[in-house]
Amino acid sequence: MGYMDSTGGRPGQGPDRVVYLDHAATTPLLPEAISAMTEELGQLGNPSSLHNAGRRARRVVEESREQIAEVFGARPSEVIFTGGGTEADNLAVKGLYWARQGGRQGGPGKRRQVLTTPVEHHAVLDSVHWLTEHEAAQQTLLPVDPAGTLRPAALAEAIEASPGSVALVTVMWANNEVGTVQPIAELAGIAREHGIPFHTDAVQAAGQLPVSFAASGADALTVTAHKFGGPVGAGALLLARGVQPVPVLHGGGQESEVRSGTLDAPAIRAFAVAAAVMAERREEEAIRLAGLRDDLIAQVLAAVPDAILNGPPAGPNRLPGNVHFSFPGCEGDALLMLLDAKGIACSTGSACTAGVAQPSHVLLAMGADEARARGSLRFSLGHTTTQEDVDALGAAIGEAVQRARRANR
Numbered sequence: 001m002g003y004m005d006s007t008g009g010r011p012g013q014g015p016d017r018v019v020y021l022d023h024a025a026t027t028p029l030l031p032e033a034i035s036a037m038t039e040e041l042g043q044l045g046n047p048s049s050l051h052n053a054g055r056r057a058r059r060v061v062e063e064s065r066e067q068i069a070e071v072f073g074a075r076p077s078e079v080i081f082t083g084g085g086t087e088a089d090n091l092a093v094k095g096l097y098w099a100r101q102g103g104r105q106g107g108p109g110k111r112r113q114v115l116t117t118p119v120e121h122h123a124v125l126d127s128v129h130w131l132t133e134h135e136a137a138q139q140t141l142l143p144v145d146p147a148g149t150l151r152p153a154a155l156a157e158a159i160e161a162s163p164g165s166v167a168l169v170t171v172m173w174a175n176n177e178v179g180t181v182q183p184i185a186e187l188a189g190i191a192r193e194h195g196i197p198f199h200t201d202a203v204q205a206a207g208q209l210p211v212s213f214a215a216s217g218a219d220a221l222t223v224t225a226h227k228f229g230g231p232v233g234a235g236a237l238l239l240a241r242g243v244q245p246v247p248v249l250h251g252g253g254q255e256s257e258v259r260s261g262t263l264d265a266p267a268i269r270a271f272a273v274a275a276a277v278m279a280e281r282r283e284e285e286a287i288r289l290a291g292l293r294d295d296l297i298a299q300v301l302a303a304v305p306d307a308i309l310n311g312p313p314a315g316p317n318r319l320p321g322n323v324h325f326s327f328p329g330c331e332g333d334a335l336l337m338l339l340d341a342k343g344i345a346c347s348t349g350s351a352c353t354a355g356v357a358q359p360s361h362v363l364l365a366m367g368a369d370e371a372r373a374r375g376s377l378r379f380s381l382g383h384t385t386t387q388e389d390v391d392a393l394g395a396a397i398g399e400a401v402q403r404a405r406r407a408n409r
C-alpha cells in the first residue's frame with residue numbers, strides 16, 4: 001500500500017492506523033504509479049522540444065496516451081490531457097457551448113440551452129451557471145428521482161419541448177456523493193438522435209465501472225487520475241473525432257490546439273500506469289468492494305436502526321465503493337469530527353463542498369429535507385479498504401451517533 005498517514009503509519013497496520021473511508025475524495029497512490037512518477041521526475045525534457053531529451057519525453061506522453069485510450073475504450077487521438085477533472089469539465093461545458101454558438105466571436109446563437117441535472121459535481125454545475133451569467137446561456141436542471149437517477153424519458157421530453165435550442169447535454173456517469181450510476185448509453189443515444197453533443201463526467205465511474213468511451217456513445221468524457229490511484233492534477237477529456245470545443249486555456253496549443261500548457265510527463269506516465277493497473281484489477285476489485293459495502297451498510301443499520309441509506313439500493317445502480325447515510329437528529333459535521341477523533345476518516349459530501357456549512361445540493365435535489373441533508377455522511381471504499389476498516393466503523397458508529405444526537409439537543 002502506498003498511503004502513509006500523518007504519523008507515518010500505513011492504514012491497516014499498527015496502533016496509529018487510519019481507517020480511511022474517503023476514497024471518493026482521493027484514493028492513495030498505487031505503488032506502481034509512485035515508482036513510475038518518481039522515475040520520470042528524474043528525467044529531462046519538455047515533450048514539445050525537438051531535441052533528443054524532448055523526443056524522449058514525447059514518447060513517454062504518447063505511450064501513456066495509448067495506454068489510457070485503451071483502458072477507456074478510446075482512440076489515442078481522442079485523449080486530451082488536462083490538469084484534472086475540474087479543468088476537463090470546464091473545457092467540455094464552456095468549450096462545447098461556445099462551439100455551438102459558432103465560436104466566441106459568434107455571439108449567442110439560437111442554441112442557448114444547456115441540459116444537465118441538479119446532482120452534478122460543482123465543476124459542471126458552476127461552469128453551466130457561469131455560462132448563464134456571462135454568455136446568455138439558459139440552464140435546465142432535469143429532475144432526478146429519489147435515488148438520484150435521471151430518467152431517459154425526461155431528457156427526451158426536454159429536448160423535444162424546445163427543438164433546435166439545446167447547445168449541449170451534460171450528465172455525470174456516477175454521482176460522487178450518493179453513488180448513483182446513470183443510464184449513460186441511453187442518455188447519450190437520445191442526445192445523438194437529436195444531433196446534440198453529450199458530455200459525461202466519468203470521474204467517479206472510471207475506477208469502479210467498465211467505462212468505454214466508444215460504447216457509451218458520448219462525445220466528450222471526463223476522467224481524473226487521483227480517483228483510481230494516480231496523481232492529483234492529471235486528467236483527460238476524451239473527445240470524439242470531429243468534436244471541437246473552443247479552448248478555455250490559450251497558449252502553445254500543445255493538445256491538438258484544444259488545450260495549452262506544457263505537458264506534465266511524470267504525472268501523465270503515473271496516470272497511465274495507474275489506469276492500466278486499475279483496469280487489470282477492476283472487475284475483481286469491484287466484487288470485493290461491493291461485498292465490503294454491503295457489510296458496511298448492514299453494520300451501520302445494526303448499530304443505528306433508524307439510519308437512512310441515501311441513493312440507490314446496494315446493487316448494479318450504485319457504485320461498489322459508495323455508502324451514504326443520513327443519521328436523523330445528527331449534524332453531519334459533528335459526527336464526522338467524532339469519528340475523526342477515533343481515527344476514522346469520512347466525508348459529509350464531496351470534498352470540494354465539505355467545510356462549507358451548506359446542506360448537500362445532491363440530497364436536496366433527491367427530495368431530502370434540510371435536516372436529513374445536513375445529517376448525512378459518505379463512507380467511500382477503495383483499494384486499501386479492508387474488512388478491519390469496515391468493522392472499525394461498525395464498532396464506532398453507534399456511540400458516535402448517540403453523542404452527536406446529545407450535542408444536537
Ligand SMILES: Cc1ncc(COP(=O)(O)O)c(C=O)c1O
Pocket residue numbers: 024025083084085086087089121123172174175176201203204224225233235350351352
Ligand atoms: C464527479 C467529479 N467530477 C469532478 C471532480 C473534480 O476532479 P479534480 O479533483 O481532478 O479536479 C470530482 C472530484 O471530486 C468529482 O468527484
